[in-house]
Amino acid sequence: MEINENAVLKTSKEIEILAPVEKVWNIQANIDAWHEWQPDISEAKLASRLESGATFVWKSGGFKLTSTIGKVSKNDFLGWNGRGFGASAIHIWEFKQMENGNTLVRTKESMDGWLVRLLKGMMDKKLSESLDTWLNSLKQVAESQ
Template structure:
């Protein structure tokens, strides 16, 4: 019994050291563009009956994301939504530290950042078209955990971004007069 316990402890300790090393020595290329070679990437779009200005106002107000998007918890942006500023938030059980890389009012936003075993790049564009705004989101994810669980992350990312877009549409259109 002691041998089994000792063997189990050695295996668990080895795994903890391996995961610690993977986290410590992982490096990711920060970019304004998604990583086309990442193991997980998704591009989605939605039409929203509102202006790009309203979409910008909602999306750049990070501290209030959780009031309309339940997949986000505890978002905190100190300062304004501008390139170089960072914010912290939680999603899917992960704590994420993101840095804004693009902040073009009424047109484009983007951020990137690490979470446990992963690194993501998010890019959003807002294009006005005949009484509505087309919102596009592109995201890539990479990292040792993403590679290990590629199918789960791919499915989760697609589902998460669909929910995010639908929640954004509801929030943007809820007080609109049609």
């Protein structure tokens, strides 16, 4: 699973988290608890087990979204895609255990569609800020537990 390299918007970020990969993975993979530590998310509910094809409904920045898990590999990879009014997105997360025992988290997202093209400047800034918030929140909760 990869992001759409031809999409109107593409962003990638990474962060080193001072915690083992299993701990970081367990926090990120618990979709139902995202709203407890991620300030942009007000609710999230996985419809079944965390596996390819599973769907989850969530609210981020006031927008209700339905996403489908595209690929999941425990402690390594989590990716989903979703469609909404005038937009589609692909979001992937990669987790790598570093030699020092910390975890390197990389995230990439692509967004496309007529609404994204129309509001490209604003949405590009919002997407970048959103990924920064998500990564920093994940770091904070993983390092404080």
